[in-house]
Amino acid sequence: MSKSDTHDQRIAKMTFASVYPLYLAKVEKKGRTKEELHQVIEWLTGISNKKLQELLNDSVTFETFFQHASLNPNAKLITGVICGYRVEEIENPLTQQVRYLDKLVDELAKGRKLDKILRSS
Template sequence: MNHKIFTTSFASVYPLYVKKAERKHRTKEEVDTIICWLCGYDKETLQNQLDKQVDFETFFNEAPCIHPNVSLIKGVVCGVRVEEIEDPLMQKIRYLDKLIDELAKGKSMDKILRK
């Protein structure tokens, strides 16, 4: 089953992540750090993906490497436990949502990045 989010441009949602963080006095840099940690992008390759307007499916498929500690990301996003999501792509999207939520809730970067 293809969800609408899979074909949604990552670049169209990215400003919403930044806005959510900034509303809680966090920064775009912190959002970028989280995305790079999760997906293995660096600042330049992340910006390239944003510039190319790739969809979420492409964004995660082209990710250099999903962080080995993603299994440590637990909890509920949109009423669903992230660790129980069966679709691998949807799980990665929800992992990112969860990390951005944690940032907005004021968690330290060390905790968010599972250090």
């Protein structure tokens, strides 16, 4: 197994509930809200607030989380570097989806306008 495969599997098995509080703390520390975070998550994944809470309560892995998702067709417009990787060049679909979410959370925390984050303009 290559280093990349190990990295991809580690991400797949990580629980979304363990990372969500880090996302929330990151955006709130920068003056953004939980509602804005949920809006970004719903835009990317199609997962409603109610379903999001269920998945958090069930401590699902990222793999399971994204199985419940219906990825936004404009997700391919998310580009740039996150965690040292260009998101548009990541080959593993699940790892790319997780990095899309990481990138959107970063943009939210950096104060980018919501309509730009949601690729709506």
